[in-house]
Amino acid sequence: GQQVMQIPQYQHVQEGEDFTTYCNSSTTLSNIQWYKQRPGGHPVFLIQLVKSGEVKKQKRLTFQFGEAKKNSSLHITATQTTDVGTYFCAGPNYGQNFVFGPGTRLSVLP
Amino acid sequence: KAGVTQTPRYLIKTRGQQVTLSCSPISGHRSVSWYQQTPGQGLQFLFEYFSETQRNKGNFPGRFSGRQFSNSRSEMNVSTLELGDSALYLCASSLVGQGRSLGAFFGQGTRLTVV
Numbered sequence: 001g002q003q004v005m006q007i008p009q010y011q012h013v014q015e016g017e018d019f020t021t022y023c024n025s026s027t028t029l030s031n032i033q034w035y036k037q038r039p040g041g042h043p044v045f046l047i048q049l050v051k052s053g054e055v056k057k058q059k060r061l062t063f064q065f066g067e068a069k070k071n072s073s074l075h076i077t078a079t080q081t082t083d084v085g086t087y088f089c090a091g092p093n094y095g096q097n098f099v100f101g102p103g104t105r106l107s108v109l110p
Numbered sequence: 111k112a113g114v115t116q117t118p119r120y121l122i123k124t125r126g127q128q129v130t131l132s133c134s135p136i137s138g139h140r141s142v143s144w145y146q147q148t149p150g151q152g153l154q155f156l157f158e159y160f161s162e163t164q165r166n167k168g169n170f171p172g173r174f175s176g177r178q179f180s181n182s183r184s185e186m187n188v189s190t191l192e193l194g195d196s197a198l199y200l201c202a203s204s205l206v207g208q209g210r211s212l213g214a215f216f217g218q219g220t221r222l223t224v225v
Binding site: 041048 | 155219
């Protein structure tokens with residue numbers, strides 16, 4: 001079945017440093033979604049990318065979808081303590097359900 | 111708009127019992143999916159319902175079942191509970207457009223503990 005991998009598993013950064021998490025799929029994706037889950041919370045939808053090579057920005061967050069539509073990345077510029085949480089990518093799997101990657105847990109040291 | 115509502119928030123059950131969890135999706139969302147989240151296995155897909163029909167099912171035993179009502183509210187049931195079923199159960203509702211989900215909106219989850 002389809003597999004979605006993410007690296008790194010954990011990332012500790014000093015506040016103000018940049019952060020990037022990478023997502024790779026074993027198959028070509030029609031689209032990819034990103035979610036953020038704060039400690040003790042539930043996943044919150046951030047964005048969906050559909051087009052090959054697409055780049056979207058949300059304030060300090062930049063999302064990219066690879067040209068081959070098999071990989072994606074999320075980059076945070078100048079991290080803040082509010083960025084703490086686990087970031088998941090998710091790709092569609094045989095219909096409307098999604099396969100989630102294992103997530104990257106981000107810690108931001110003040 | 112109200113978000114996705116899951117009840118109950120916390121539940122403690124004994125091995126062998128059964129449990130029913132409830133999910134009310136965002137108004138207008140007809141797709142409801144269920145996920146199990148554990149520290150070791152991450153977010154695992156259980157099943158997805160759309161207009162009262164189960165469209166997809168994950169790799170979980172038959173003890174896990176669900177249904178969706180005409181108002182899009184959904185329930186999932188786990189029978190003969192095992193210790194390994196302890197997890198956070200998340201429900202997500204989605205709008206579907208252009209043949210695909212436009213993003214899943216999760217409820218706060220039900221934390222199930224099996225003792």
